[in-house]
Amino acid sequence: MILGAATPALSPVIPFTVKCNNGLVVVCSASKHASNKALTGLVFEPFEQVKKELMLVPAAPHLYLARHNYSHHSESAINHQINVEYNLSYVYHAMFAYFDRHNVALKGLARFFRESSAEEREQAEKFMEYQNKCGGKVKLQSIIMPLSEFEDAEKGDALHAMELALSLQKLTNEKLHHVHKVAVKNNDAQMADFVQNRYLRHQVxxxxxxxxxxxxLRRVGKGHGVWHFDQMLLQEGAAA
Known part of the structure; x- marks a missing residue:
């Protein structure tokens, strides 16, 4: 000990005993003011750390208890995407109705667009489920009335409809990228992962x-080749 140096105050010692399996009794001691953390090496104190989280739990019964780190921007983006998916499903359903007509009778194209409509509707429902899981509110919006005629004098109805479908899928891809950007901007890792893994990869x-x-369809033109293309779609649908 260095003379003149400040001597730390000694804490009272509290003795206690521990009985071992071999019958020996060991006398131990611990400081009265020693913290529980120092004795046990405890790092995570849930009852202390949860106090801050308890303040985030809404008390009003009309608020969602499941909501956590889910911004209103993310909620709005999901609702917008639900509307996009339903509109796309509606357009595809109109295409199905057109190609299923008795005087058009392209059953392969009709099946393709009917299945596409069902797929888009299913995706809309998945976004609705995700909205509810995150504690948001699903707000359905108006759906625009689609076209009912897809005949084109220069391209023909099959090519015209398929080019429209391609343009709609590219537009949907842009909308999904916007939803992903909203998630990233708001540090919502779960939403970003949901959009990227479930939708963006599939969209490609x-x-x-x-x-x-x-x-x-551009190769076969408007004539007999369209019928063969339609048969190919029928075979693909049957094999799926």
């Missing part, structure tokens, strides 16, 4: 597939 495949259909 859809755009590639419809692009190939457009290229094939």
């Amino acid at each position: 495949k859809v755009i590639k597939r419809i692009s190939e259909y457009v290229a094939q």
Whole structure:
């Protein structure tokens, strides 16, 4: 000990005993003012740290208890995307109705657009489920009345409809990228992962597939080749 140096105050010692399996009794001691953290090495104190989180739990019964780190910007973006998916489903359903007519009778195209309509509607429902999981509110909006005629004097109805479908899928891809940007901007990792893994990756495949259909229809023209293309779609649908 260095003379003249300040001597730290000694805490009272509290003895306690521990009985071992071999019958020996060991006498131990601990400081009266020693913290529980120092004795146990405890790092995570849930009852202390949860106090801040308790302040975030809404008391009003009409508020959502599941909401956590979910911004109103994210909620609005999801509702907008729900509307996008339903509108796209409605357009595809109109295409199905057109190609299923008795005087058009392209059953392969009719099946393709009917399945596409169901897929877009399912995606809208998935966004609705996600909205509810995050504690948001689903707000459905108006759906625009789609076209009912897809005949084109220069391209023909099949090519015209497929080019429209390709343009709509590219537009949907842009809308999904916007939703992803909103998630990233608001530090919403769950939402960013949901959009990227479930939708953006799938969107690349859809755009590639419809692009190939457009290229094939441009090659076959408006005549007999459209019927063969339609039969190809029927076979693909049956094999799926």
